[in-house]
Amino acid sequence: MEEFDNIAISSRIRLARNVDGLNFYTKLESDVDAKYITDSVMETLDKFEVFNFCSLKDLTLNECNALFEQHLISRELIENKDISGVAISEDGKIIVMVNEEDHIREQCIEKGFNLYKPYRRLTQIDDEILSSLPIAFDDELGFITASPSNLGTGMRASVMLFLPACELLNKIDDIFIRAKENGLTIRGIYGEGSRALGYFYQISNQGSLGLDENEIIDKVSDFIYSICNEEQESRQALLEEDYEKFRDMALRAYGIVTNCYSLNEGEMMELLAAVKLGEVLGFIRISSDEKFQKLFYEGASANLAEIFELTDTKEENIIRAEYISKKVKELAQRRV
16 A cells, blocks of 8 residues: 555564474474474475575574564574574565474565565465475464464564654554554564564564454454554644644754764664654655665664674764764755
């Protein structure tokens, strides 16, 4: 839905699968079991487009954290570094994590608000995995998963939303309540257990038992649609409430982020979000939303360390300020 492109950042479908007869990752009996799962998944993926696979034990911890900051892998996968791995499609939209909380976590991420698009693409991968591997399934419980909340379809459908107006107008608590009433859950930018940063929220189904895949997608989509409409109305309300205040907020953030000498990660997130708010309210012009969105992780600690050789936090903050300032100047200009 293109009218919500500046609200809905991305749509993700994730499927949890486990190999029948093998313990969950915490009690895998041997490295042989872990290797069997990895080899079987890679053999299946070889039938499709090009995937780049890496074992996390071959990566440094910083390289792992950089993938986490890009929302490509989970914190749990890093915790299982000795036996886990990840396969990423050439376009970076399909990610298959191996030996995470579940043996197999398939996910597809697409820009904007359209959960059926990643679902259709991921289904092709999942169908092949189901036909190639003995996946644990029960006629009553559905797919057997490590977490009871994933029993049933094993599906998590989620949308990443940018909700500055709802937050500034103190509507977030009410949205949390309504989400819970609808069997949905809201998390921060880095998923479960993370707090909201820069007005970003992930909304997804809380469970999947008793619903089929289409019902889950429709349920999440209906709620997201209502929130997107509410955010649009709230943005107009901000302008009507105090135009000068929010123009100043956005342009002040633009001035700071393009001129500061030192910038920590939390400050960067808040300032970039305020600049992004300025864009949706019409105070700032951003030439590429996609490139601007990448700054939120390019300036994060691990990714910044992959770009530059950093030795301490003080140096990191100075380098971050220089890098983000340059990029924002290239991508964003204040409107007259």
